[in-house]
């Protein structure tokens with residue numbers, strides 16, 4: 174040392190035990206704790222380091238659970254500081270206890286409402302429709318499509334959810350933002366700083382209000398506000414304004430740079446914080462430039478929504494009852510957005526072959542979801558024709574009501590179960606109103622998406638219990654987590670994969686991540702004490718996967734028994750959706766209680782045609798002989814092993830496929846609630 178004295182400094186190595194690492198909330202709490210000490214505090218992670226009192230810098234270190242870090246403290250209270258900080262890092266719940274406690278209290282108070290992707294459910298979408306007003310009319314599944322005899326040819330897209338609709342357009346195309354100037358005069362800097370502060374405070378207040386209405390139990394708003402107020406964001410913008418930059422230009426620049434730093438972090442959850450920074454930047458710049466943002470929250474009357482693409486959070490902001498139809502220039506028929514549209518009986522056409530810009534300025538739209546046809550500015554004659562067809566379809570649907578309590582049997586005397594596919598307990602009412610004979614597929618992944626951390630065993634049990642109770646004594650098939658790199662989930666770091674659909678997904682990932690899988694299996698075993706809960710495994714391609722899951726289930730059962738927790742023995746089935754599973758169905762059958770054919774994936778893998786690629790729509794056909802032969806093989810194997818076989822892919826609801834599937838030997842068809850009544854009628858008439 175240059176002054177000749179050896180400066181004291183404390184360094185301690187710590188292994189981070191905080192669940193999911195130092196992501197937004199724990200980093201915010203950690204920085205808060207660090208600020209209680211007067212000493213300087215550094216966190217060293219590999220070759221990088223950050224000031225422990227700065228939450229944003231900590232997040233940018235991308236520290237994960239099990240990482241080793243070094244705490245370096247220098248100052249009077251350094252030993253206390255290091256001890257408290259190390260204690261914080263060795264607690265798995267650090268920084269999230271409050272959130273967990275709030276969630277538990279909530280669960281006790283309101284029966285543990287699960288996270289849902291849609292704001293409102295159209296109960297009974299299949300048999301009631303209240304949207305027939307002057308400004309918007311639609312009809313869901315059950316509308317028979319005939320190409321109307323009008324002159325204007327329709328625009329073509331992918332039929333994503335059937336039904337007819339016409340009405341006013343609501344164009345949802347958020348515009349890219351730009352600053353009107355780059356630099357300001359020296360005498361303007363003080364006023365510009367005030368202008369920024371006003372816009373910034375207003376944006377943060379709006380963020381607070383949004384989280385208030387959404388119920389911010391997780392301290393997410395606090396973490397977000399912390400990032401926004403940090404030196405790296407607000408501080409840096411103020412510095413640039415003082416140096417002569419326009420406030421909007423400075424905000425855009427700083428927002429982009431900070432978001433880019435987050436985008437390079439390996440941890441999936443922290444990487445997605447870049448979206449939060451883009452969001453805050455956008456809100457501040459909108460205020461600075463005096464512009465209004467487009468949001469589905471502005472949908473206050475029934476309209477046809479026109480968009481490039483929609484995400485689940487976009488949809489969560491909308492009153493779904495006001496969406497009479499959805500038209501997107503991207504997307505595919507088997508996307509989750511399409512599945513949500515179908516479950517709400519909203520006609521939808523995706524992959525419309527027009528540039529996004531063409532959507533702007535459209536005032537009225539007519540949609541035929543079954544044919545994938547869209548008309549912009551439909552003529553009066555076409556509107557009249559649509560109104561007549563919608564009326565007719567409504568009458569047809571009302572006539573289907575008589576099938577609600579029917580348990581369909583073919584004329585040859587074969588009973589066929591018509592069950593519902595659900596993604597959330599919010600859809601229970603619609604499925605019951607349609608007379609669904611149980612749940613043939615409960616997609617658990619929606620429970621894991623659109624949230625900040627993995628759902629725990631109890632939260633999952635509560636959801637499964639609600640579905641089981643609602644449908645008892647009918648079967649409720651809970652599919653274990655089917656997720657991969659294409660749909661990231663916080664708490665599961667998916668590696669980059671060139672082919673995520675052929676990658677580490679579904680049961681493959683679960684078998685490698687017992688910390689994710691076991692809570693789900695335990696929740697399932699516990700829920701099996703209620704009604705008729707069954708378990709189903711997705712993406713099976715090898716018999717060994719089934720055996721390993723069975724061993725893990727047995728381990729969970731032993732643990733529950735030793736803890737004195739009640740559990741049942743659910744039937745175990747597998748999805749047949751890979752060619753490998755179809756080709757070895759005879760070998761797999763003795764291992765399981767039932768098969769359920771996932772025609773959405775089976776078609777994509779048999780045809781080597783990406784289910785999400787609109788350019789391959791003509792090849793992606795579930796009625797292709799190759800796919801039908803695979804289904805026939807599976808039905809034969811099931812029959813020989815005397816186990817039941819269901820179809821839970823979208824083919825199960827298609828009127829032209831139902832006779833084929835029943836003819837091949839399928840025992841159960843499971844589909845969106847909106848299609849149940851029609852399927853009951855078709856089967857009854859076979």
Ligand code: PEP
Nearest residue numbers: 750771772773774821822
């Ligand atoms: C399928 O692949 O057919 C299926 C039902 O599963 P998902 O659509 O959720 O992949």
Ligand code: MG
Nearest residue numbers: 750771773774
């Ligand atoms: Mg699938």
